[in-house]
Amino acid sequence: MTLKVGVIGTGMIGRDHIRRLTEVVSGAEVVAVSDANEVVAKEVAAGLPAATVHATGEELIADDRVEAVVVCSWGPTHEQYVVASIEAGKPVFCEKPLASTTEACQRIMAAELAGGRRLVQVGFMRRYDAPYRALKQAIDSGVVGAPLIYYSGHRNPSVPEHYTRDMAIVDTAVHDFDVTRWLLGEELTAIRVLAGKPNRHGGELLDPLLMVLESSSGVLVTVETSVNIRYGYDIRGEVVGEEGTAALADTGQVVLRRANSAGVAVPEDWRERFVLAYDVEFQEWINEVTGGRTLTGPSSWDGYAAQVVCDAGVRSLHEGDRVEIALGTRPALYS
Ligand code: NAD
Ligand code: ISE
DSSP states (O other), rough: OOOEEEEEEHHHHHHHHHIIIIIISEEEEEEEEOOSSSHHHHHHHHHHSEEEEESSSSHHHHHTTOOOOEEEEEGGGHHHHHHHHHHHHHOOOOOSSSOOSHHHHHHHHHHHHHHSSSEEEEEOGGGOOOHHHHHHHHHTTTTTSSSEEEEEEEEESSSOTOOTHHIIIIIHHHHHHHHHHHHHHHEEEEEEEOOOOOOOGGTOOOOOEEEEEEETTTTEEEEEEESSSSOEEEEEEEESSSSSSEEOOOSSEEEEEEEEEEEEOOSSSHHHHTTHHHHHHHHHHHHHHTTOOOOSSSSSSHHHHHHHHHHHHHHHHHSSSEEOOOOOEEEEEOO
């Protein structure tokens, strides 16, 4: 069976996911696209065999040919499309963040819970990345003992013009919050955000940021965001356990030794670093949707939990204090 997909938002990641759905993974066909910028949507559709261009995302969701929706528009627009997809009874893969406020995430969960079945998956692709899966396996196997500290480093060489102060938390560190919850199998309960000496390439941004979080069993988590670090896109992760440590391996294939140093190639951006994770993420989603199976990827609850941590982080950044995080009870649909 081929899953007929409609893609809303044909910007950078929308186009990359369309390439993935058409040329890399099996079992899917892109039959409709839509973007607030119709010129861009038409350009993308011209490269596809049979894709209709819709003037609005809502029109695309209502299209009878569209069996599942992929949302790749800007974060603040996610809620309207995810809720409309749920109301139409169509599975929806939504790029992160699930929505840009805690309340919007709660409205999405309320709509999904009213239907009684999981229809939403959030694009937290790190869960599909081979080094992260190996790290989780190491933690779960107990080889390093009980985790005590987790360090998550998130470095971008530069960020676009529209990137604001809070985006280091809500757009960038949101990945670290999700992957930490997943690696530790625990919720995060408090956050404190610290800004120190700024990177001169960062302009008005507070960059880098160091966040100190606590998990429900007391694991200390540090998240570093450095979004103007120039040398490349670099993702770090290390768990310190009672009996040892486990760290993500560098992704380069070739270790270069020159000028008294040894090193591996550093990727340019997230597309290169996580290319295989995005592929696996989509293949598993397509297999589950076409097989009529319960979704197992990041849920609305995961999107909500990451957003609650983001909101607390932004408060901590603005007020300079430690902020407690409270999620409430997890509905059975997401257990
Ligand atoms: P982008 O600016 O390149 O593309 C976004 C597109 O959405 C633009 O073409 C814009 O015209 C369109 N758009 C804006 N409002 C719209 C609306 N109301 N309806 C339809 N289209 C609309 O941005 P991007 O980098 O592709 O990011 C898009 C989303 O993907 C964001 O939520 C971002 O956080 C996420 N993202 C995730 C990853 C990841 O690693 N998982 C990486 C990059 C981006
Ligand atoms: C971008 O939106 C992503 O999701 C990337 O994975 C992340 O590294 C980057 O900081 C974000 O801006």
